[in-house]
Amino acid sequence: xxxxxxxxxxxxxxxxxxxxxxxxxxxxxxxxxxxxxxxxxxxxxxxxxxxxxxxxxxxxxxxxxxxxxxxxxxxxxxxxxxxxxxxxxxxxxxxxxxxxxxxxxxxxxxxxxxxxxxxxxxxxxxxxxxxxxxxxxxxxxxxxxxxxxxxxxxxxxxxxxxxxxxxxxxxxxxxxxxxxxxxxxxxxxxxxxxxxxxxxxxxxxxxxxxxxxxxxxxxxxxxxxxxxxxxxxxxxxxxxxxxxxxxxxxxxxxxxxxxxxxxxxxxxxxxxxxxxxxxxxxxxxxxxxxxxxxxxxxxxxxxxxxxxxxxxxxxxxxxxxxxxxxxxxxxxxxxxxxxxxxxxxxxxxxxxxxxxxxxxxxxxxxxxxxxxxxxxxxxxxxxxxxxxxxxxxxxxxxxxxxxxxxxxxxxxxxxxxxxxxxxxxxxxxxxxxxxxxxxxxxxxxxxxxxxxxxxxxxxxxxxxxxx
Amino acid sequence: xxxxxxxxxxxxxxxxxxxxxxxxxxxxxxxxxxxxxxxxxxxxxxxxxxxxxxxxxxxxxxxxxxxxxxxxxxxxxxxxxxxxxxxxxxxxxxxxxxxxxxxxxxxxxxxxxxxxxxxxxxxxxxxxxxxxxxxxxxxxxxxxxxxxxxxxxxxxxxxxxxxxxxxxxxxxxxxxxxxxxxxxxxxxxxxxxxxxxxxxx
Ligand code: SF4
Numbered sequence: 001x002x003x004x005x006x007x008x009x010x011x012x013x014x015x016x017x018x019x020x021x022x023x024x025x026x027x028x029x030x031x032x033x034x035x036x037x038x039x040x041x042x043x044x045x046x047x048x049x050x051x052x053x054x055x056x057x058x059x060x061x062x063x064x065x066x067x068x069x070x071x072x073x074x075x076x077x078x079x080x081x082x083x084x085x086x087x088x089x090x091x092x093x094x095x096x097x098x099x100x101x102x103x104x105x106x107x108x109x110x111x112x113x114x115x116x117x118x119x120x121x122x123x124x125x126x127x128x129x130x131x132x133x134x135x136x137x138x139x140x141x142x143x144x145x146x147x148x149x150x151x152x153x154x155x156x157x158x159x160x161x162x163x164x165x166x167x168x169x170x171x172x173x174x175x176x177x178x179x180x181x182x183x184x185x186x187x188x189x190x191x192x193x194x195x196x197x198x199x200x201x202x203x204x205x206x207x208x209x210x211x212x213x214x215x216x217x218x219x220x221x222x223x224x225x226x227x228x229x230x231x232x233x234x235x236x237x238x239x240x241x242x243x244x245x246x247x248x249x250x251x252x253x254x255x256x257x258x259x260x261x262x263x264x265x266x267x268x269x270x271x272x273x274x275x276x277x278x279x280x281x282x283x284x285x286x287x288x289x290x291x292x293x294x295x296x297x298x299x300x301x302x303x304x305x306x307x308x309x310x311x312x313x314x315x316x317x318x319x320x321x322x323x324x325x326x327x328x329x330x331x332x333x334x335x336x337x338x339x340x341x342x343x344x345x346x347x348x349x350x351x352x353x354x355x356x357x358x359x360x361x362x363x364x365x366x367x368x369x370x371x372x373x374x375x376x377x378x379x380x381x382x383x384x385x386x387x388x389x390x391x392x393x394x395x396x397x398x399x400x401x402x403x404x405x406x407x408x409x410x411x412x413x414x415x416x417x418x419x420x421x422x423x424x425x426x427x428x429x430x431x432x433x434x435x436x437x438x439x440x441x442x443x444x445x446x447x448x449x450x451x452x453x454x455x456x457x458x459x460x461x462x463x464x465x466x467x
Numbered sequence: 468x469x470x471x472x473x474x475x476x477x478x479x480x481x482x483x484x485x486x487x488x489x490x491x492x493x494x495x496x497x498x499x500x501x502x503x504x505x506x507x508x509x510x511x512x513x514x515x516x517x518x519x520x521x522x523x524x525x526x527x528x529x530x531x532x533x534x535x536x537x538x539x540x541x542x543x544x545x546x547x548x549x550x551x552x553x554x555x556x557x558x559x560x561x562x563x564x565x566x567x568x569x570x571x572x573x574x575x576x577x578x579x580x581x582x583x584x585x586x587x588x589x590x591x592x593x594x595x596x597x598x599x600x601x602x603x604x605x606x607x608x609x610x611x612x613x614x615x616x617x618x619x620x621x622x623x624x625x626x627x628x629x630x631x632x633x634x635x636x637x638x639x640x641x642x643x644x645x646x647x648x649x650x651x652x653x654x655x656x657x658x659x660x661x662x663x664x665x666x667x668x
Contacts, residue, residue, distance in 0.1 A: 015654045016647055022629045024644060026654055028665050036550065038500035049641070052651075055667060064498065078498035085500050122665070129549040129573060143573055145551035146502075147580035155644045157651055161627070193485060194543040194569055227546065229572050250664035258664045293485055314541070318484055411548075413494045420517070432489040432547060434512050 002268035004165045005234055006200045009140040013123050015157055024157045028122035030057045033108045034064055034086040036127030040150035041089040052156040054094040058117050061086055062107045063413050065100050067376050067403035106379020106405040109133040109347035114381055116246025120235040120262040125152055130347050132223040136216035138235030138265045163229045164274040166199035170207040172281030177463035180215035181446035184222040185287040189297035196228025203233050207281035213242045214353040221348045222429050225294040234266045288334050288459050289431050289444040291322035298334055300461045306330035325433055326441050334459050341424040342373035342454040344447055346410035349427035350378025354447040355386050359394040361451035361465045367399040368457030374401040376408040412437045425453035469582035470637035474564050475607040476536035479526050480600035484541035491553040505552055506559030531603055539566045539597050545574025554581045564608050568593060579630050586624045
């Protein structure tokens with residue numbers, strides 16, 4: 001029987017299956033961070049259990065770390081306790097950790113690929129919903145809760161039931177100024193935040209294969225915003241090239257063996273998908289979100305919706321609620337929305353290519369006077385690379401702040417947050433109420449669009465600065 | 468894990484769709500290294516004003532709903548992050564059963580690890596039982612028979628048999644999986660041969 005990529009990875013990891021389909025899957029790679037792991041380690045300790053495969057586990061502190069001068073440590077006591085607890089737990093259980101002062105420290109979903117820890121055909125889990133990012137390498141990667149983190153630590157397996165197969169084909173060519181961020185925002189707008197619930201999504205089509213590996217990560221990253229368990233893409237030459245010579249990538253004869261296996265990782269011709277949709281890349285435009293759910297998308301030349309035009313009472317209510325929270329009037333042009341802050345970073349768009357994309361727009365320009373803007377590189381290595389290329393200078397000269405790596409204002413657990421009522425153009429992935437700080441208002445955009453908004457002082461069309 | 472069998476309570480009805488985990492428990496409360504004590508922070512930004520004073524109109528601040536053990540809510544409940552702090556906060560508040568027409572995947576799974584029963588019924592049925600919340604009358608959820616009982620009516624719901632068993636017996640699923648250690652061992656052995664690069668040695 002022809003199998004999908006998801007079917008193949010699933011079958012390859014089956015340790016045991018009960019009659020009702022409940023399965024025990026082997027986990028090849030486990031990433032942990034400071035926020036969702038302390039209770040899991042505590043659980044291990046209290047039941048006298050060990051970590052089964054410390055070598056298949058990698059830890060990093062990212063959510064809580066300060067992005068300003070780190071020589072003074074963390075001033076917030078609770079954050080410090082969490083970061084210290086991670087360090088203590090890693091030492092006690094023999095897990096490799098990239099501490100706050102390590103050059104390799106960064107957002108968990110950025111360091112995995114960077115180190116070659118992320119590999120095709122593996123099952124990767126992390127106590128974090130954006131684990132789907134790693135699907136760009138053709139791995140089955142998904143977020144889990146803390147009890148499951150404990151389960152993986154203790155057994156190196158996870159209890160799961162199989163999801164259904166969903167394929168999204170994107171064909172054609174991306175027009176100028178349109179990026180993979182716009183593709184995924186468009187997809188979420190189309191399927192809705194629950195459109196992928198119960199599915200694993202495979203992204204396919206010639207547009208997807210034409211994307212760079214980092215751009216693919218942006219797409220897989222936001223799969224969770226479409227409600228799916230995981231999102232993945234068939235691995236190809238670009239992926240193999242990306243992984244070659246990374247510190248934790250297979251070496252020598254292992255590399256050849258791995259490559260041979262990786263090349264089999266594709267959905268068979270004629271394999272069955274429970275759901276399938278097609279998107280035409282040529283029609284995609286730069287997108288922004290106007291509301292408090294990632295499905296609230298419009299094109300940059302569009303208007304904010306009017307609840308009057310909505311017949312469904314639930315939808316009408318939710319538009320009204322979002323508009324009120326966002327402080328927006330119905331029917332105004334996206335380009336007339338004035339912003340206060342710009343945030344470039346996060347596991348969605350904090351990689352080197354994202355920074356290049358924004359810097360390209362900002363070169364020799366100044367950001368608007370009333371705008372505060374910051375760049376938070378996704379990892380220490382991204383930061384280093386950007387500095388070698390002189391991108392930091394471009395950002396600083398234009399008026400951006402250049403920060404230390406971490407999650408930062410993506411979720412505002414550290415000191416970086418919006419004040420009530422402040423409006424931000426952000427390259428992150430969630431525009432929920434209060435996500436970037438209580439009362440803060442988030443508009444999700446691509447890095448180029450964030451740069452354009454910073455220059456104009458309002459949401460704006462990046463294409464204006466590209467001609 | 469705490470067992471779940473039956474619960475009887477006046478339900479609290481929150482008619483909002485897409486209640487995300489940031490709403491359930493905002494990030495400033497994720498800095499804890501414990502599982503307990505989060506109940507007071509459940510729905511923090513809806514429950515308290517900027518000065519930290521309770522907002523009277525919010526349903527969970529009002530009697531009898533401040534003692535509700537059952538929460539009825541709009542579709543796609545628990546979307547967003549994987550934070551298990553969300554079910555921990557519900558549980559600590561006293562809610563052991565959530566009723567909605569759909570849930571986000573990770574949240575749904577997290578409930579079962581904490582003795583919370585997430586029930587799926589359709590929107591019409593939700594409207595029907597939400598009346599009981601408005602009228603401040605009790606409803607009963609019976610897991611063994613997979614039924615919600617209210618007045619002289621009842622609605623059936625379905626639950627995965629394995630998950631049901633774990634809830635009813637309060638089973639520790641790590642212990643269950645560890646019983647399969649020999650299977651894990653032989654899987655690892657095979658893996659070392661077929662994909663030696665996985666172990667990085
Ligand atoms: S950058 Fe944002 S979405 Fe990504 S892991 Fe950090 S907090 Fe989560």
